Amino acid sequence: MKAIIPAxxxxxxxxxQTHTKPKAMVRLAGKPILGHILDSIGETRIDEVVIVVGGPMKEQIIEYVNRAYGDRFEFEFVEQENAEGLGHSIYQTESVARGDExxxxxxxxxxxxGFDHFLSDHDExxxxxxxxxxKRVDEPQHYGVVETRNGGEVTRLVEKPSDPPSEYAISGVYIIENSDALFDALDYLVENDVRGAGDEYQLTDALQRMIEQGRTLYPFEVEDxxxxGRPDTLxxxxxxxxxxxxTADPESIDSAVIIPPVDLGNDIEIEESVVGPYVSVDDGAKISKSIVDDSIVGQKAVLDGVNIEESIVGSNTEVHGEANHLNVGDNSSIHL
Structure with a gap:
């Protein structure tokens, strides 16, 4: 079995945050989003991973995964030159994934x-x-939606419908046994320029075509x-x-209060400050005379005399003076 990660x-x-890094490389709780995904895949039987990359910052992803996970997985990198939807992204992997689970x-x-739980549910x-x-959601019109036959076999899928046929939203994880049928469906969409929501090639539409061609799909439940891709949910x-x-016991921090849980990177400096709870501080950051709560602080960021919560501070950013809520990109300098 292979994993495909559209990134x-x-x-x-x-x-x-994503002016200077791919979305999958945005950091939280000690590592990029992509690292957390690969950690979860690493708990399964999967050892081959295909990552779809694109754009001028794709090398950040390639370098990171080869360095951090090259001894755990066999990687293939496939480029999506034009962002034309999730279905189009998966379509790019046909040459390396057709015929595989x-x-x-x-x-x-x-x-x-995690993914091991999902694979166990699929096997049953x-x-x-x-x-x-x-997952059952309150506003299914914002998602791809699944309709089932008495809670069992999927009978219809539709992307962001104005009149949802059910409350069950597609949650972004799929297990495909018959990849030949999936790629046949994707081939049909692209070759016939059948675009869906957002004028893009939708994976939901390919799965719907599989059903129309007599293939069977079932749902499994995702808890949360x-x-x-949004600051609040990040x-x-x-x-x-x-x-x-x-929370590791921080070394050489004797003039600060650390309130767990926090993640503290390497070579950080924290002086006369209160940090935590729920704070991720990346390598080389410096925090002085500040209160930092419920925030993500980027690599080599400098916080001096600030009071922030529910904030995202990019790498190589300096923030001086009073503050409250921030979402500051990389390589910035702010004096308040």
Whole structure:
């Protein structure tokens, strides 16, 4: 079985953080989003991973995964030159993934119950061509939606419908047994220029075509997921992940108060400050005379005399003076 991670998205909802890094490389709880995804995949039987990359910053992803996970997985990198939807992204992997069993995991989604749990749920289903992670939501019109036959076999999928046929939203994880049928469906969409929501090639439409061609799909339940493509849910995921980790006893920090859970990187300096709870501080950051709560502080960032909460401070950024809520991109300098 192979995992496919589409990670070529521009990440406009995370501006300014994604002006200087791919969305999958935005850091929380001690490592990039992509690192947390690979950690979860590493708990499964999967040892081959295909990552879809694109844009001028794709080398950041390639360098990171080869350095941090090259001894755990065999990687293939496939380029998506034009961002034309999730279906189009998966379509790019046909030459390296057709014929394999696949786990498709979006590059900006983290899950409360991990991929090994999903694979176990899939294995308990009746014989099927694939399965889809779903969750009941309050506003299904904002998602891809699944309709089932009495809670069992999927009968219809539709992307962001104005009149949703059910409350079950597609949550961004898919397990495909019959990848030949999936790529046949994607081929049809692209070759016939069948575009869906957002004028893009949608994976949802390809799965719907599989059903129309007589293939069977089943749902499995996802408890909670975190769409790390937005600042508020990125901070929420940071809180959840930090709550599962043990805060290391910081060395050489004797003039600061550290309130767990926090993640402290290497070569950081914290003086006359209160840091935590739910704070991730990247390598080389300096914090002085500040109060930092429920925030993500980037690599080599400098915070001096600030009071921040629910904030994201980019790498190589300096913030001096009073503050409250911030979302500051990399390489910035702010005096308040």
């Amino acid at each position: 070529a998205g521009q990440g406009t909802r995370l501006y300014p 696949l786990l498709i995991a979006l590059g900006d989604m983290l899950f409360e119950n 289903l009746p014989a099927t061509d694939g399965s889809i992670g779903v 997921w975190y769409d790390c 901070l929420e995921a940071n809180r959840v992940l930090l709550s599962r980790t043990e």
